[in-house]
Amino acid sequence: xxxxxxxxxxxxxxxxxxxxxxxxxxxxxxxxxxxxxxxxxxxxxxxxxxxxxxxxxxxxxxxxxxxxxxxxxxxxxxxxxxxxxxxxxxxxxxxxxxxxxxxxxxxxxxxxxxxxxxxxxxxxxxxxxxxxxxxxxxxxxxxxxxxxxxxxxxxxxxxxxxxxxxxxxxxxxxxxxxxxxxxxxxxxxxxxxxxxxxxxxxxxxxxxxxxxxxxxxxxxxxxxxxxxxxxxxxxxxxxxxxxxxxxxxxxxxxxxxxxxxxxxxxxxxxxxxxxxxxxxxxxxxxxxxxxxxxxxxxxxxxxxxxxxxxxxxxxxxxxxxxxxxxxxxxxxxxxxxxxxxxxxxxxxxxxxxxxxxxxxxxxxxxxxxxxxxxxxxxxxxxxxxxxxxxxxxxxxxxxxxxxxxxxxxxxxxxxxxxxxxxxxxxxxxxxxxxxxxxxxxxxxxxxxxxxxxxxxxxxxxxxxxxxxxxxxxxxxxxxxxxxxxxxxxxxxxxxxxxxxxxxxxxxxxxxxxxxxxxxxxxxxxxxxxxxxxxxxxxxxxxxxxxxxxxxxxxxxxxxxxxxxxxxxxxxxxxxxxxxxxxxxxxxxxxxxxxxxxxxxxxxxxxxxxxxxxxxxxxxxxxxxxxxxxxxxxxxxxxxxxxxxxxxxxxxxxxxxxxxxxxxxxxxxxxxxxxxxxxxxxxxxxxxx
Numbered sequence: 100x101x102x103x104x105x106x107x108x109x110x111x112x113x114x115x116x117x118x119x120x121x122x123x124x125x126x127x128x129x130x131x132x133x134x135x136x137x138x139x140x141x142x143x144x145x146x147x148x149x150x151x152x153x154x155x156x157x158x159x160x161x162x163x164x165x166x167x168x169x170x171x172x173x174x175x176x177x178x179x180x181x182x183x184x185x186x187x188x189x190x191x192x193x194x195x196x197x198x199x200x201x202x203x204x205x206x207x208x209x210x211x212x213x214x215x216x217x218x219x220x221x222x223x224x225x226x227x228x229x230x231x232x233x234x235x236x237x238x239x240x241x242x243x244x245x246x247x248x249x250x251x252x253x254x255x256x257x258x259x260x261x262x263x264x265x266x267x268x269x270x271x272x273x274x275x276x277x278x279x280x281x282x283x284x285x286x287x288x289x290x291x292x293x294x295x296x297x298x299x300x301x302x303x304x305x306x307x308x309x310x311x312x313x314x315x316x317x318x319x320x321x322x323x324x325x326x327x328x329x330x331x332x333x334x335x336x337x338x339x340x341x342x343x344x345x346x347x348x349x350x351x352x353x354x355x356x357x358x359x360x361x362x363x364x365x366x367x368x369x370x371x372x373x374x375x376x377x378x379x380x381x382x383x384x385x386x387x388x389x390x391x392x393x394x395x396x397x398x399x400x401x402x403x404x405x406x407x408x409x410x411x412x413x414x415x416x417x418x419x420x421x422x423x424x425x426x427x428x429x430x431x432x433x434x435x436x437x438x439x440x441x442x443x444x445x446x447x448x449x450x451x452x453x454x455x456x457x458x459x460x461x462x463x464x465x466x467x468x469x470x471x472x473x474x475x476x477x478x479x480x481x482x483x484x485x486x487x488x489x490x491x492x493x494x495x496x497x498x499x500x501x502x503x504x505x506x507x508x509x510x511x512x513x514x515x516x517x518x519x520x521x522x523x524x525x526x527x528x529x530x531x532x533x534x535x536x537x538x539x540x541x542x543x544x545x546x547x548x549x550x551x552x553x554x555x556x557x558x559x560x561x562x563x564x565x566x567x568x569x570x571x572x573x574x575x576x577x578x579x580x581x582x583x584x585x586x587x588x589x590x591x592x593x594x595x596x597x598x599x600x601x602x603x604x605x606x607x608x609x610x611x612x613x614x615x616x617x618x619x620x621x622x623x624x625x626x627x628x629x630x631x632x633x634x635x636x637x638x639x640x641x642x643x644x645x646x647x648x649x650x651x652x653x654x655x656x657x658x659x660x661x662x663x664x665x666x667x668x669x670x671x672x673x674x675x676x677x678x679x680x681x682x683x684x685x686x687x688x689x690x691x692x693x694x695x696x697x698x699x700x701x702x703x704x705x706x707x708x709x710x711x712x713x714x715x716x717x718x719x720x721x722x723x724x725x726x727x728x729x730x731x732x733x734x735x736x737x738x739x740x741x742x743x744x745x746x747x748x749x750x751x752x753x754x755x756x757x758x759x760x761x762x763x764x765x766x767x768x769x770x771x772x773x774x775x776x777x778x779x780x781x782x783x784x785x786x787x
Contacts, residue, residue, distance in 0.1 A: 118156065118262035119144060123240065125254030128164065132247035137240045137254055141177075144234045144261060154229030154265030157201040157218075158184065160240070164252025165193045167213050171243045174200075174259075176228040177236030179285070181402070184221040186334065187245070189213035202226050202266035207652045209334070222334065223404050226266030234261060269405040269650065273310045276643050277302035277355055277397045279365070279411060280311070281323065288338065290331065293322030295347050298340070300397075302355060311400070317354060320345060326364065328447050330565070333369040333658070335407060335651055339414070340365060355395040355411060358420030364392075365399060366410040369651070370658045371565045372672045374408050374644060375636055380533060380564035381412070382632065386623045387525045389559050390422055398643055407647040408640060415544060415560055417442060417477045422560060425549035427478055432486035439549030441491045442477035446542055447593065454480035456492050460499045462594035464587050469594045476544065494547065498556055502598060508605040510735060510743050510769075518556040520741045523602060524612050526558035528619065530583055533567035534683060536576045538583040539595040569679040572662040579682035582690075603692055607769065607778060611741035613693030614765070614780075618739070626684060630677055637673045644669050695780075709752070711768055715782040719755040722768060722779070737767040758783055 123139030146153050158174055167189035174182040184200050185208050192213020200208070202225055204218035211219050240257050244250070282297040299315040319342070325331055326339040340363040342352050349361040368374050378394050385391035394412040398405070417424055417440060424440025431437055443455075455474035462469055473495060475483050498517035507513045514520075530538035537543075542563035547556050566576075574588055575581055584599035602608050622628065637644075648654050648669065655667040666672045709722045722734070734750035736758075737743050747756060750770070758766075761783045769778045 117153075118260055120258055120260045121238075122256060122258040123238075125161070125256055128162070128170070128242050128244055128252045128254060130244050130247055130249070130251045132244075134241055134243045135254070137242070137257060139238045139240070139257070139259065141235050141238055141259075147233050147235050149229040149232055149234045149261070149265070151226070151229055151265055151267050153263050154261060155225050155234070155259060156203075156262045156265055157199050157260045158221075158225060158240075159197065159199045159256075159258045159260070160195050161197060161255045161257070162195040162242075162252060163193075163255065164195075164250065166191060166246075166250045167193060167195065167215070167252075169244050169246040169250060170252075171245055173241045174225065174228075175239040175241060176232065177234070177238065178228075178230075178232040180228045180230070180232075181241075181285070182221065182225055182227055183223045183404075184208070186222060187332070188334075189215065200225060203264065210652055210656060224266055224269050226268050227404065229265045229267065269646075271311070271405055271646065273308040274398050274643055274646075275308055275639070276408070277395060277411070278309045278311065278400065279397045279409070280315075280400045281321070281402070283323070283402055288323055288325055288336070290325045293324040293339070293341060295343060296321050296323050298342075300354060317342075317352070319343075320347075322347065322349075330367070330369065333367065335367040335369040337367040338365040339363075355397070357393045357395075357413060358418075360413065360416065360418055360421065362414040362416055364410075364412045364414050365397075366412060366565075367407070368410055368565060369653075370661060371570055372648075372654060372658075372661070372666075372669070373633075373637070373676050374410075374640060374647070375633065375676070376533075376564045376567050376570060377410055377412075378636065379632070380529060380535075380561050380567060383529050383532065383624075384525075384559060384561045387529070387619075389522065389525065391560055392562070396640060396643070398646070405646065405650055407650045408643045415442070415476070415562060422546060424546055425552060427487065429478075429482060429484055432484055435549060435551045437486060437490050438494075438554060439547050439552070440477070441475075441487075441547045442544060443491070443495070443546065444474050444476045444542070444544045445471060445540060445596070446474055448472070454483075456488075458499060458596070459496055460503055460597055463597055463600055464589055464594050466589050467592070469592055471594065471596050477546075491547065495556070499598075502601050507601060508607065510607075511746075513605075514602070515743070519553075520602070520608055520611065522557040522559055523598070524608065524615055524741065526561070527584065527599060527612065528616060529561055531687060532624065532683065533564055534569070534576055534579070534581075534583055535564055535567035536571040536574055536583075537563065537566060538586075539599060540586065540593045566660065568676055568683075569662060571660045573660055577662045579679055580686050606693075607737070607741060607767075609693030610695060610767075610778060611693070611737075611739070613691055614695035614739055616687070616691045617695045620684070620688065624684070626681060629680060629684070633673060633677055633680075637669075709770065709777060709779060711779050711781040715784040715786075716758055717784060717786070718757070718759050720758055720768065720781055721755055722752055722770060733771045735769045735771075736761075737769060739765045739767075741767075 121141050125137055128135045168187055171186040172184040194214040196214050196216045198215040199218040200221040201218050204220045206219055208219040278301040280299040286294050298321040300317040301309045301313045301315050303309050322341040322343050324339050325336055327337045330337055341349050342361045344350050351359040351361050353359045381391040381394055392413045394410050397409050397411045399409045453474050455472055458471040462471055502514040544560055545558045548554055586595045655665050666675050711720050711722055732750050734747040735743055736745040763784050765782055767778050767780050
């Protein structure tokens, strides 16, 4: 075998069956973080010009390396076209032995295993070089060992073959999704900082197809960088984008029908083979009447290379069209202005993690000394002043102290004094509905408005749900049963704050939670509504997902942290998502805490000591029951989400309570007598 290979290399180029093969010498692969470049001069190629009838067919390499996952390998044609052949593949295997990269190969290099022997489809089609260029000239193989100082290796030989069965560019004609085209001008995209790129967006509108040759609706500049933490190890990368002018200054603009801003996200959703989970979380939160990240599904081309289906979305940011809280500048260090707005998060310390402070209250699981670390998201760590840091730290500490204290459930001096319970309730629902493995402890955002504008802490927006809805094979997330807020992995440094366990000790919070769940299950969280959204969105992606999984052949292949079994088809992924979600909804129906009784019947809650009549009511209500004759009672009116609307200090049983000012809907009357607290629900209507 070695003798035949040497003879073949010595006498190349060889013309066999109209094929022409040219070979190049190798050498040591640098192990110092620099790139090894290996050249090959092609002369006498006939026909000279490369196209889809005669052109480059394949690239062959022989590499000895003990850990080929460290290697990134690219082919560069005479006109400067760069083709990515392989990167970070092979796990802990070694060597490329007579490895042929060909667009006609049945097996993708992604699905092969080291030692790689035989023919494989490269990560990018070699056919992209068959673009009419003259094939005579300098060809280069470029190899980078991305783990310098660990292992060394050698390229012993490499060769390229031209023939009548040339490779072709990735098969793409048109898409019902918008197209995002990014040109990095030959630069590699770093983790940080952003580099300048050209960006085009093609979007002909609803119901129309988009072609690469169509007139773009955006054709200007942008800054781009890698984004994410663990997801940066995936081959299909996620990116942070900022719209720029020619001088690299950020500019606000409207993209894909979303309000004007400068910061955007391209989410790869690589391990989420439904491609739906982030959009599903955003849509759920939005349907709950909270601000959620707006999004559009798109197909992306990077340097004219097809990269698959992405979720193009807004970035979480303070803005009148995004998270609409008050602007806080460096000069606002006193008075009402100092009180907001702020965006905070609980997250990993990698990725976009920043400055912050440690909570005074450890998480329920803290045997390893775990703590909760709050990070400043807005103002950014480089902009926030010392006075602002002190204010928001003190405010969050007051909230936690009230929540941890003996009167935490008191509607006047408990946690509701500092936090709006509705958003905490809804945040609980979306995280438990999705059984998000990162829930409450990673990518967890909360915010505070200025005091004159509402003031209290609120949860959200929701963010990063790739690992939700049965897409993690650890921490028990394969099962549709169990609570995420009870996360109890002692070895993990990233823990859940005590907030959720404590709030669920409050009867009013539980009852409002149960009523909210019942309301949502009758609406957009019904099985039919959820499955209709999944099916209709998957149908929109039908043709695009096929291209995505040709580019990234991962269906039926384990991608961390996919649970088993692994569906072999996209339809199987959608079916699996729906089956698991149905079981999850059923479990939550049977286990959601609290009591929510039938509407309009006048029946009290199981723990109530009184009833309200008339029910439904139009003008007045009266509370009657064992409370009659009780002294020093206080009544409170709450809406369905649990927001206190009024305190009635002169309440006495049997005395009419004016409800004419209430809008039609469902409400709670809560009566406190000494240490006794009882709640009953009633309906307000305008129809006698």
